[in-house]
Amino acid sequence: MARFSKLFLVVMFSLSTCSYYKSTNTTFTSLGYSDADIAYLRSIYQNDLNLIIEHQINRNDLFTYLKIDKLTIEEIIKSEEIRKKENISHLAALNLLHHPYIMKEFYKYPQPALNKDSYLILVNKNYYLDENYIPSDLVFAEGAYQLIDDESRYYLRKAAYEAYLELQQDARKQGLYLYLSNGYRSYQKQTKLYNDYLLNGNEPDHYSARPGFSEHQTGLALDITCAANNFLLTEDFANTLEGKFVHENAHKYGFIIRYPKDKEHLTGYMYEPWHLRYVGIEHAKIIYEQNITLEEYLINYTYIKKQ
């Protein structure tokens, strides 16, 4: 009886192994994989290969991900779940897998700023700069029409300053005067600003970014205004000739309106037609034409590496 059981098990095992490989090959084929694909994937994923079958990952989908980056099967499976659920691209799904809180749950899951070494640096209510971060190429915005006599407010990164000068000059040619109200703001100054709101009994998060979470610390953000808006930073700026000029033309100089209308749920900020952000012409053009936020642009148009 014991011998019979042993034999029975051996037979069963052989049968199951056989049918297992048969169905594996069949399914790989039905998912679009060639033998060469399987050999290649086996060399990368070894024993994890069966997960492709288990989760029904099509060849085209899998290789679309692999073109983006070297990924684990687990990352691909999870991205596929997100992509199907949200009906978005492979790139967007992968970005959301690695950066799920980029556009939501503000201040709940703080992370170091993304893209720190590029003009696409992301600082928002989840991505922060530490207190030692000072851009290395800050310049004094000497040629900008400055609103008040406080030199500390008028530093910008060089590229942002040069682009702004061109914007200001072209506006001037149409009889429009843009005034710079704020440029770079240090971590220390942001701390003071935030604490002042706190001390005055106001809800500080309503008025000010928390220290480290202000885009002004990047040196790529500017607040601008004009006489017709009494030099204030208010939504009415959008209705002035200057505001309209900026809205229609800023992207040609590499700027975006960083906190557009009706995008508060994504940016964490109400409409701020006065707050410009330098990203470079190539990116600004797409953001303007697609009418999207920086957060949406990064997710849908760029690959943001895991950090």
Ligand SMILES: [Zn+2]
């Ligand atoms: Zn601002």
